[in-house]
Amino acid sequence: MKKEEFRNLVERITDGSASDVEIALYNRYYHQYQKAGASWSEADMGEETAIKEKLKQRIDQKIKPVVIVPLWRRYIKYAAAAVVLLTLSTTLYLYFNTSFLKSSADLVQQDIAPGGNKAVLTLADGRTINLSDAVNGNLAEQAGIAITKNEDGKLTYTAGKVNVNHPVSYNTIATPVGGQYQVNLPDGTKVWLNAASSLKFPTSFAKLKERKVELTGEAYFEVTHSRDLPFVVKSGKQELSVLGTHFNINSYPDEGAIRTTLLQGSVIVRNLEKVKNKQLGKDSVLLKPEQQASLKDVFSVKVVDVEGVTAWKDGNFLFNDTDLKDIMKQVSRWYNVSVDYDEIPKNRFFTGFISRNVNLSRVLEMLEVTGNIQFKIEDKTIKITDLKKEPM
């Protein structure tokens, strides 16, 4: 049989137009091919176990459900440890400086609780579900995918029969100021969403050529490796592509730059505003571990303290020579307070560690102790006094 005839035959088989005679003919060809043998030939086919694993992995990424997990219970143990450390340092300080009592009392009067697991899920059809309030059980059904919430607050997407005529549907999970959440995507990828952030993701990867999500705010990603399906994160004017690795993206508008920090593997980040004439190093960067790309007008790359960048997802603030202004941005997003940035002392750097699971006063106390500054909370706004400047 000639190439064209054979192509016509398979075409009619696949589009459903084949007659019984044509189907019988194709069957005969198929049988003829099968005479080549029934056993595994390592010389032609490669190592059987390796192929088996690889194939299973590819299948699993396409059929696993999306899972959304509250972050809260993850870091209870860190919280306990941090409180002990903090208490210790406060006691020492009180012993040496009694004037601290006054300011600390001021703070406690109007104390503010830390953020928690809060998020709103928006379905493809526009319905919204408040995840903190939602009762356990079946939450919604969309395009054949059921969303259920179980006892520990975890959300699971289970694909039933996927109708091929449905376009791919997208959901968005958004955290408020003082909220956080985790999403496990169908391919095993985990995304930790920081406060005041949102992630738009497909409810199933089954029909997609790439795993594309959109981020606003900050998130930490642990992307499952896949050679065939690149993982793409769009955040503002930046697009990141990766095959599988760990990284953090901070794209809060008030940060003035989109910062991408790589923990392992390699990623490419591109400036979407420069579609043409991309300059390597300025409009498109290949990052190595421990490097951070900062995108303002162009990219700049530096080596950073990775632990400090990702501490939030383990439930901590970790400062390593961090400027007070940057610290206060994190604090305001987590405790849902405003900060009076006009009065903020400049060039004040802090190094330290504290749980995010403590009241605001605790964090501010720590900063007061080490930084010669004083905080006051009025109407959910933090005012800062520089004690270095004040006459004692």
Add this chain to the structure above:
Amino acid sequence: MISYSSLSDEELMASLQDDAAAFNEIYERYWSVLYRSAFNVLKDEEGCMDVIQDVFIWFWESRSELKINSVKAYLLVAVKYKVANYIRNGKVRESFYDRIPKITGNAEFPDEVLEVKELREMIERFVVDLPDRCQEVFRLSRKEHLTNKEIAERLGITEKTVENQINKALKQLRKQLGRFSVYMFLY
């Protein structure tokens, strides 16, 4: 804790609805025989990966409506169909066409009629997913072999609509068949 390897195919199918472990066991049992079947035709790892992956994903996604006597036989027919689809999408190398075997005029296997029926049903599984009207038009055209004019008269629509619906059906079918076959590489 159930040991899945001790279950029969029927028992696995019964627990497949909400149980990924049953799916894993079915993969465990049949992936190799399916892969070898596809490899005999395609002689290409990437192609076989695509085909077997498609078959298992489709099997999982349509598990709620599958009524199967023999899991292995059923999956083998699905592979047979997907192999045709893979060739149709122009994914095979040129050398593939030099290997097309010669076949004799007479059927050499006794189950030919049954096999035609099985493959016909498999093909129809994929046609079923089309939107209703489109599906009806397509069925009348390809199964009852009516002309566009006859279909138009029977359904009370214009010939032009019939033509459009058939084109739509073919396009949808192609899209659906080719949907797992395109892959991108980063570097």
